Amino acid sequence: MSCIVITGSTKGVGRGLANEFAKLGHNVVITSRRQADIASVTEEMNNKSKGRIIGQVCDISDKNQLEALWDLAKTEFNTVDYWINNAGYASGQSKVHEVPESLIHSMIDTNSLGTLFGSQVAITGFRKQGSGNLYNMLGGSFDGKRITPGMGVYSSTKASINIMTKYLVSENKNTNITIGTISPGVLITDNWLNEQKRLSAEEWKKSKPMVNMICDHVETATPWIVEQILLNKKSGKRIAWLTTWKIISRVFQTKILGRKRDLFSRYGI
Numbered sequence: 465m466s467c468i469v470i471t472g473s474t475k476g477v478g479r480g481l482a483n484e485f486a487k488l489g490h491n492v493v494i495t496s497r498r499q500a501d502i503a504s505v506t507e508e509m510n511n512k513s514k515g516r517i518i519g520q521v522c523d524i525s526d527k528n529q530l531e532a533l534w535d536l537a538k539t540e541f542n543t544v545d546y547w548i549n550n551a552g553y554a555s556g557q558s559k560v561h562e563v564p565e566s567l568i569h570s571m572i573d574t575n576s577l578g579t580l581f582g583s584q585v586a587i588t589g590f591r592k593q594g595s596g597n598l599y600n601m602l603g604g605s606f607d608g609k610r611i612t613p614g615m616g617v618y619s620s621t622k623a624s625i626n627i628m629t630k631y632l633v634s635e636n637k638n639t640n641i642t643i644g645t646i647s648p649g650v651l652i653t654d655n656w657l658n659e660q661k662r663l664s665a666e667e668w669k670k671s672k673p674m675v676n677m678i679c680d681h682v683e684t685a686t687p688w689i690v691e692q693i694l695l696n697k698k699s700g701k702r703i704a705w706l707t708t709w710k711i712i713s714r715v716f717q718t719k720i721l722g723r724k725r726d727l728f729s730r731y732g733i
Contacts, residue, residue: 472551
């Protein structure tokens with residue numbers, strides 16, 4: 465079985481990916497900034513998974529901590545087969561000039577710097593061991609084709625990841641390293657719910673119908689994403705859950721066929 469390192473993996477999409485890899489019997493190294501989260505999640509996952517789950521506290525904006533994460537995975541499992549730069553932070557309720565400085569640092573330090581440093585560590589390690597698979601997490605509007613109000617800083621960080629990953633693909637095309645990106649779609653995570661709470665009742669009422677069409681629960685998307693990661697052998701591939709055609713299909717089913725989705729009753733919103 466493979467060894468998979470996933471940053472930011474005690475909650476949200478990262479945990480969803482870790483769960484799916486572990487169910488298939490793979491060994492998984494998870495990370496968080498909080499030791500308590502590492503302890504509780506590794507215990508829970510090891511009780512129900514076929515693979516072995518270990519974790520380490522890691523601030524991904526600190527390259528030394530990422531190098532220590534690689535060393536842990538390599539020591540425990542002899543090889544690192546997949547490295548997924550998942551950890552990220554999103555805040556999307558303000559225009560660019562209104563975003564507080566602290567939030568700007570959080571998004572750039574985590575999304576841009578963290579993914580860059582994680583990619584450096586992974587590529588260096590993969591070159592030494594002779595092979596490996598690197599995936600970087602994208603987000604909405606990463607290509608600039610669609611402007612989402614309030615998401616300017618976040619989308620800018622994801623755009624930087626997209627460009628940086630293209631360079632990595634080019635620089636490693638004559639190696640046994642596969643490099644790709646993941647677009648998980650709009651998944652309902654703790655961070656997403658925290659952002660939703662900032663909406664007024666009127667704003668939520670207005671946005672809810674469309675959000676119901678495009679959102680998914682984490683456990684809906686992650687099995688397919690993991691399957692695609694394990695199947696892929698081509699560098700440069702973007703594994704995208706929420707495609708344009710899927711959105712069109714959902715709009716058609718909702719507005720024409722009357723098949724409405726209700727994703728938020730479980731959260732009481």
